[in-house]
Amino acid sequence: MSNFMVYGATGYTGSLIAREAVQRAMRPVLAGRNAESLATLAGELGLDHRVFALDAPGTIADGLRGIHTLLNCAGPFSRTARPMVDACLRVRTNYLDITGEADVFEALAARDAEARAAGIALLPGVGFDVVPSDCLSAHLKRRLPTATRLNLGFQSSGRLSRGTALTALEGLAEGGLVRENGIIRRVPAAWKTRTIDFGNGPAKAITIPWGDIATAFHSTGIPNVEVYMAAPWSIRVGARLSRWLGWLLGSRVVQSRLRRRILAGRPGPTEEERRGNRCYFWGKAMDESGGKAVARQQTPDGYDLTVQTAITSVARVLSGAVPPGFKTPAMAFGPDFILEISGVTRTDESRDRRDRT
Numbered sequence: 001m002s003n004f005m006v007y008g009a010t011g012y013t014g015s016l017i018a019r020e021a022v023q024r025a026m027r028p029v030l031a032g033r034n035a036e037s038l039a040t041l042a043g044e045l046g047l048d049h050r051v052f053a054l055d056a057p058g059t060i061a062d063g064l065r066g067i068h069t070l071l072n073c074a075g076p077f078s079r080t081a082r083p084m085v086d087a088c089l090r091v092r093t094n095y096l097d098i099t100g101e102a103d104v105f106e107a108l109a110a111r112d113a114e115a116r117a118a119g120i121a122l123l124p125g126v127g128f129d130v131v132p133s134d135c136l137s138a139h140l141k142r143r144l145p146t147a148t149r150l151n152l153g154f155q156s157s158g159r160l161s162r163g164t165a166l167t168a169l170e171g172l173a174e175g176g177l178v179r180e181n182g183i184i185r186r187v188p189a190a191w192k193t194r195t196i197d198f199g200n201g202p203a204k205a206i207t208i209p210w211g212d213i214a215t216a217f218h219s220t221g222i223p224n225v226e227v228y229m230a231a232p233w234s235i236r237v238g239a240r241l242s243r244w245l246g247w248l249l250g251s252r253v254v255q256s257r258l259r260r261r262i263l264a265g266r267p268g269p270t271e272e273e274r275r276g277n278r279c280y281f282w283g284k285a286m287d288e289s290g291g292k293a294v295a296r297q298q299t300p301d302g303y304d305l306t307v308q309t310a311i312t313s314v315a316r317v318l319s320g321a322v323p324p325g326f327k328t329p330a331m332a333f334g335p336d337f338i339l340e341i342s343g344v345t346r347t348d349e350s351r352d353r354r355d356r357t
């Protein structure tokens with residue numbers, strides 16, 4: 001149960017995962033590009049480590065030699081997933097990551113045949129984005145097999161890590177995404193606003209380009225997908241303003257200024273902040289004859305959840321439970337996988353209750 005590697009192990013999320021793995025008596029090999037911080041962390045945890053960057057294909061393949069399963073925690077994954085997957089295919093190492101980037105999911109889905117031929121699993125998105133929402137999507141599809149539309153939403157008041165903020169910054173100027181008739185379509189930022197009852201009263205939410213725009217279609221076949229995030233007034237207005245400021249937000253000067261500000265901040269939420277945060281998910285599937293199914297989930301903080309779902313996913317792959325090819329979390333583990341994680345609950349709205357959302 002220990003022949004796996006955590007790449008990006010010295011990042012905020014990677015190091016939480018490495019520490020929890022040790023708590024569970026697993027012994028991952030830690031890896032990344034920063035020799036000094038890796039040696040310090042590996043020394044502290046008593047683990048082996050390997051140093052390699054991702055700019056030379058041969059070096060990555062050498063770095064992965066003998067490794068059964070890789071968990072890539074180095075994001076933005078728009079830069080790291082492709083070279084890592086190329087090397088994983090070459091040396092036949094299973095690939096998992098914690099991306100939430102829709103483009104990355106689509107790029108990996110397109111490599112399904114290569115993964116099958118190499119006999120490896122390609123399993124991106126084993127964190128907060130997208131395990132809970134992907135399981136919710138598959139659960140709703142199970143309840144309403146005729147569904148043709150899926151709306152998902154989440155609400156969290158937790159702080160973002162620097163890495164998450166930097167990844168979000170990359171997509172800031174690009175607006176939103178929805179899936180229509182099976183095709184991913186670019187839409188303006190905060191394209192739609194709606195009121196959602198996440199189980200704790202109504203909240204205003206806006207559409208966002210969340211990873212489920214890619215994954216929910218692969219997991220359920222539902223061809224129309226929108227994803228919403230609960231957002232206070234200031235964020236809703238800011239997101240709408242960004243429609244007209246996209247050129248500015250994408251400019252090199254603004255990007256590097258925002259980047260500097262993010263890098264000057266704390267690496268991520270403290271343990272206490274994470275412990276005080278809960279996340280709420282809502283999903284609604286609809287079909288063409290007026291049928292609908294609604295369900296809600298509550299989970300721990302997104303980073304704590306990511307640690308649990310990522311390690312549990314790795315353990316499943318190490319045990320040989322996941323066949324080769326591209327998989328979303330719900331494809332690999334089923335809709336009830338999320339319920340195996342401590343602190344997660346799910347409730348179905350009964351069909352006769354008036355749907356207020």
Ligand SMILES: NC(=O)c1ccc[n+]([C@@H]2O[C@H](COP(=O)([O-])OP(=O)(O)OC[C@H]3O[C@@H](n4cnc5c(N)ncnc54)[C@H](OP(=O)(O)O)[C@@H]3O)[C@@H](O)[C@H]2O)c1
Nearest residue numbers: 008011012013074075076098099127128129161163164167
């Ligand atoms: N799916 C989810 O729910 C979820 C949850 C948590 C995080 N994430 C994502 O995971 C990523 C990491 O987040 P974080 O908070 O851990 O960030 P972080 O603290 O900034 O750590 C990022 C790590 O990735 C490494 N890295 C980044 N780009 C690299 C590259 N091109 N080549 C090699 N190594 C690279 C960094 O190495 P250096 O120190 O050498 O720069 C660092 O070790 C982000 O994209 C974030 O959005 C997703």
